[in-house]
Amino acid sequence: xxxxxxxxxxxxxxxxxxxxxxxxxxxxxxxxxxxxxxxxxxxxxxxxxxxxxxxxxxxxxxxxxxxxxxxxxxxxxxxxxxxxxxxxxxxxxxxxxxxxxxxxxxxxxxxxxxxxxxxxxxxxxxxxxxxxxxxxxxxxxxxxxxxxxxxxxxxxxxxxxxxxxxxxxxxxxxxxxxxxxxxxxxxxxxxxxxxxxxxxxxxxxxxxxxxxxx
Numbered sequence: 763x764x765x766x767x768x769x770x771x772x773x774x775x776x777x778x779x780x781x782x783x784x785x786x787x788x789x790x791x792x793x794x795x796x797x798x799x800x801x802x803x804x805x806x807x808x809x810x811x812x813x814x815x816x817x818x819x820x821x822x823x824x825x826x827x828x829x830x831x832x833x834x835x836x837x838x839x840x841x842x843x844x845x846x847x848x849x850x851x852x853x854x855x856x857x858x859x860x861x862x863x864x865x866x867x868x869x870x871x872x873x874x875x876x877x878x879x880x881x882x883x884x885x886x887x888x889x890x891x892x893x894x895x896x897x898x899x900x901x902x903x904x905x906x907x908x909x910x911x912x913x914x915x916x917x918x919x920x921x922x923x924x925x926x927x928x929x930x931x932x933x934x935x936x937x938x939x940x941x942x943x944x945x946x947x948x949x950x951x952x953x954x955x956x957x958x959x960x961x962x963x964x965x966x967x968x969x970x971x972x973x974x975x976x
Contacts, residue, residue: 829862843905843939843967844869846893847878847886855897868902868939869893870931876923877915883922887930894934903931904939905967908952911943921948928956931964938964946971 832840842858845851846869855867870893871879871886879886894900906927908920915923931938938957942949957964969976 825858825861833862839864839866841866841868841901843867844893844897845872845875846870846890847875852893852896866899866901867897868904869897869900870904870906870927870939871923872905873907873909873920873924873941874912874914876920879923880916880919883919883926886923887926890927890930894930900936902939902964903927903934903936904964905941906931906938907941907968908945908949909941909943909968910945910948911970917945917948920945921952924949924952925956928952932957932961935962937962939967940964941968942966943968943970946975950975 840862842855842865844855844867852869858865859867870890876883876886890903894903904927906924908917908924909915910917928938940949940953
């Protein structure tokens, strides 16, 4: 869709997005319980998943400036993904919310951080539950999933933590934001086991496979 592509170009010019960012109406996914799909550019109005307002860009340039440039580019809503195991990052949710009330939040344990939960994957649920409570109005759980490209965390630990993250998402009735890189067979197997069409849906945020897998 030409309008969507132009909106993405405008957002990129504003300097607030990574080139691979996905756009998705998570609030609609949550409301309508749409099954899990891989979403690309699907909205003519700019609803951005994964914008880095809580991270380096906002600290470097000033949060107010980042928000202003995003809004000037036509970005009307955004989902900020926060690391559930990073208390300082989660604490910035209130600062970001004050700067841009239209922002919504997601939180979870990224596969890169899963290693710290080796032998105690259930503790990742405690960390995520605490982050959800601190945020108060999260619209999704993520990023969660598997990354076999960098292997920053042992693969068996990644799988265990991913399963536990899906469990808390089910309990909280939240859609999931999945990171899967060079790990599609295991990602699909775990989704098949732990996530069904009756769960609240979600998106694939990082996807390294091709059209067949999509």
